[in-house]
Amino acid sequence: MKIKTAQFITSVASANNFYKTDKPIIAVAGKSNVGKSSLINMLAGQKKLAKTSVTPGRTRLINYFDFGAFVLADLPGYGFAKVSKEEKKKWGALMEEFLRTQKIDLLLSLVDIRHDPTADDVTMINYLYHYAIPFVLVATKADKLAKTRVKPRLKEIATFLRVGVSDITASSAEKGVGKQEIFALIEQAIENRTLQEKEKEETTED
Ligand SMILES: Nc1nc2c(ncn2[C@@H]2O[C@H](COP(=O)(O)OP(=O)(O)OP(=O)(O)O)[C@@H](O)[C@H]2O)c(=O)[nH]1
Ligand SMILES: [Mg+2]
Numbered sequence: 001m002k003i004k005t006a007q008f009i010t011s012v013a014s015a016n017n018f019y020k021t022d023k024p025i026i027a028v029a030g031k032s033n034v035g036k037s038s039l040i041n042m043l044a045g046q047k048k049l050a051k052t053s054v055t056p057g058r059t060r061l062i063n064y065f066d067f068g069a070f071v072l073a074d075l076p077g078y079g080f081a082k083v084s085k086e087e088k089k090k091w092g093a094l095m096e097e098f099l100r101t102q103k104i105d106l107l108l109s110l111v112d113i114r115h116d117p118t119a120d121d122v123t124m125i126n127y128l129y130h131y132a133i134p135f136v137l138v139a140t141k142a143d144k145l146a147k148t149r150v151k152p153r154l155k156e157i158a159t160f161l162r163v164g165v166s167d168i169t170a171s172s173a174e175k176g177v178g179k180q181e182i183f184a185l186i187e188q189a190i191e192n193r194t195l196q197e198k199e200k201e202e203t204t205e206d
Contacts, residue, residue, distance in 0.1 A: 001069065001183040001184075001186065001187050003043070003044060003045065003067055003068060003069075003183075004068055005068070006043070006044035006045075006046065006049055006065050006066065006067045006068070006072075007049075007065065007066045008049065008063070008064075008065055008066075009064040009065060009066050009071065010063075010064050011061040011062070011063050011064075012061060012062050012064070013060070013061050013062075013094075014094070015094065015097035015098070015101065018062075018097075018098065018101065018102055019064045019071065019073075021071050023066075023069070023070050023071045024069070024070040024071070024105040024106075024189070024190045024193055025070065025071050025072075025073060025102055025103060025104050025105055026067075026070050026071070026072045026073070026104075026105060026106050026107075026108065026186055026189070027072075027073040027075055027098075027102075027104050027106075027107045027108070028040060028072065028073065028074050028075060028107075028108045028110065029075045029078075029107055029108070029109055029110065029124060030077060030078075030109060030110030030111065030121075030124075030140075031077055031078050031079035031080070031110075031111075031112075031118060031120055031121065032077030032078065032079060032080040033077065033080075034077065034110045034111065034112050034140055035110060035112075035140035035141055035171075035173055036050075036074055036075070036077065036110055037050035037051060037052040037074060038050075038052050038140075038173035038174075039108070039110065039138065039140065039171060039173050039182075040065065040072060040074055041173065042171070042173040042176060042178075042179055043067070043072070043179060043182060043183070044065070044067070049065065050063060050065070050074050060076050060087075060091075061076060062074065062075055062076065062094070062098065069190065070105070070186065070190060073098075073102070073104075075095065075098070076091060076094070076095075078091065078095075078120050078124065079118055079120040079121075095127075096127070099127055099128070099131045099133060100131060104133050104134075105134065105189045105190060105192075105193050106134050106135065106136065106185065106186055106189035107128060107133050107134070107135040107136075108135070108136060108138050108182065108185075109121070109124060109125060109128070109135050109136070109137050109138070110137075110138050110139075110140050111137060111138070111139055111140070111157060111161075112139070112140055112141055113139035113140060113141055113142050113144070113145055113150070113153050113154075113157070113170060114141065114144055114145060114153075116156075116157070116160055117157060117160055117161055121161070122161070125161055134189055134192070135167075136167050136168065136169065136185050137157065137158070137161065137163060137167060137168040137169070138168075138169055138170075138171050138178065138182065139153065139154055139157055139168060139169070139170045139171065140171050140172070140173070141172060141173075141174070142170040142171060142172040142175075142177055142178070143172040143174045143175045143177070150170050153170075154168050154169075154170055169181045169182065169185070
């Protein structure tokens, strides 16, 4: 999959404004500071498309980007200790509405390769199962580990979250690692959607 140019579409803070599109939607979720915006920039091949930050919890909005063949949604990070209860509640309501109402073709669930997934990560994944949203895990910041540690860590994280090893991939926005693998997963998800739509059409024709 080749991306010509990716463009920012819009930022939204409430469910009334969720972006409507016929294009497939790919969402990127994960705790604050895990590297969501950096990953999006890596996929886009642009350094400053999505704002990255050394201070966690900066992205409080859902940011949509047009990647041509699909629309990518950068979701606000979770698990940031310094966020007020009120704000956590708001975040939860927004996320729940997003997962419930936006038709998501694939969600990239990001976890830091160096750490075991948190309780919040587990909650997120339970939501994904609940709403039957296809997802894969992306273990970020792989450049922070010795190369020989990457595969064993992927296996550990996959086991921890009870997914197969084919549903987790390592990435490094710093070193540009994982880009092709992630595009392949996105392509697969888009193909699945096309197949499902075809099947639907065929059954309604009969
Ligand atoms: N070494 C390394 N650092 C990374 C990588 N990806 C992100 N970072 C750093 O991690 C920090 C957070 O990255 P962001 O991409 O802003 O994280 P985010 O998940 O979008 O954070 P929020 O929007 O606050 O939820 C920044 O300092 C990045 O430079 C990576 O692959 N390797
Ligand atoms: Mg961000």
